Amino acid sequence: MGERLPLRSRPTPTVHSRSSGDQLKSPPFAYVAPTSVEEALTLLAEHGDEAKLLAGGQSLVPLLALRLASPSALIDLSGVPELDYVRRENDHIAIGAMTRERAVERSEVVREFVPLLSVAMPLIGHLAIRNRGTVGGSAAHADPSAEIPAVAIACDAEVVVRSSARGERTITSDDFFQGFFSTALEPDEALIELRFPVVGPGTGVAFEEATRRHGDFAMVGAAAAVRTEGAHIVEARIVVIGVSDKPVRRREAEQALAGAEPTRAAFEEAAALAADSLTPPSDLHGTSTYRRHLVRVLVRRALESAVQHSQEGG
Ligand SMILES: Cc1cc2nc3c(=O)[nH]c(=O)nc-3n(C[C@H](O)[C@H](O)[C@H](O)COP(=O)(O)OP(=O)(O)OC[C@H]3O[C@@H](n4cnc5c(N)ncnc54)[C@H](O)[C@@H]3O)c2cc1C
Missing domain, CATH: 3.30.465.10 (Uridine Diphospho-n-acetylenolpyruvylglucosamine Reductase; domain 3)
Incomplete structure (x- = not known):
């Protein structure tokens, strides 16, 4: 990394001189590196919706490279401790x-x-x-x-x-x-x-996923947090991903588990409730029916693991 210059003493912040070409993939953008939240917010207000904040760059930089995003300015937050x-x-x-x-x-x-x-x-x-x-x-x-x-x-x-x-x-x-x-x-x-x-003691958790390869985004995932007391489930939280336009809380399944004994049958019933009313999208990697099946399997597994974790003290 080069020396971090204060914003106002930086040279004109246009980074790329080509709008398209064989060497540089991103569209041209100005680059600014504030050192405080206040400065970042002022810059954001100045540049309006033409600007993008840059954090780790792990999603934004590929979008720039593919030209799916073309902000006029990147406001880099990595110098804002x-x-x-x-x-x-x-x-x-x-x-x-x-x-x-x-x-x-x-x-x-x-x-x-x-x-x-x-x-x-x-x-x-x-x-x-x-x-x-x-x-x-x-x-x-x-x-x-x-x-x-x-x-x-x-x-x-x-x-x-x-x-x-x-x-x-x-x-x-x-x-x-x-x-x-x-x-x-x-x-x-x-x-x-x-x-x-803050989660109290006795809450067990698990996050189960089906991915095509290690490190890929989940095709479908299920998060569960379950609190047990004695032989009963007191509270359960279930969220699934990869089935809708945002993560989906499965409240009906959660309610079915409240007060229930943590048996295989209770987990199966909750998993069915979590899956049945969903209509996940189909794509290259799996049909809607397959994704719904995955929800059922992964929710059951997540509940089993979360309850076991809870019974071990959370
Ligand atoms: C090969 C690969 C595999 C990945 N797999 C997964 C995965 O399995 N699961 C997963 O969750 N993620 C995955 N990611 C994405 C990764 O977690 C990213 O780090 C994350 O999504 C974006 O974080 P970032 O800090 O890199 O943000 P950036 O890429 O810098 O920014 C992402 C977006 O958020 C905006 N933004 C950033 N910070 C702020 C802020 N403070 N305020 C307002 N807007 C802001 C940016 O303007 C931009 O629009 C993967 C990425 C890659 C490249």
């Missing part, structure tokens, strides 16, 4: 937008208090991707098969966003993730933090 943290604050764990996925994977605080997030992290791509990819980037990108949005919805996490014009607002995950690569973020807003409620 105030967005890189994992800390406990009262009843939640706050994770800054620029926290790398690998840092979350290795965090003891996350392992203890947001165990579902901890077990989900190794399922994201490959190590090299998690070393660069960020929590905020994954949430803002809102891939319907991504793990972090699924965990956020399962845990009722909150998303904190901020703009220079209107200040900060806090959005529930349900409202934040709106559909296929679509969120409640306004063009002048940055995602600042995700807040995951």
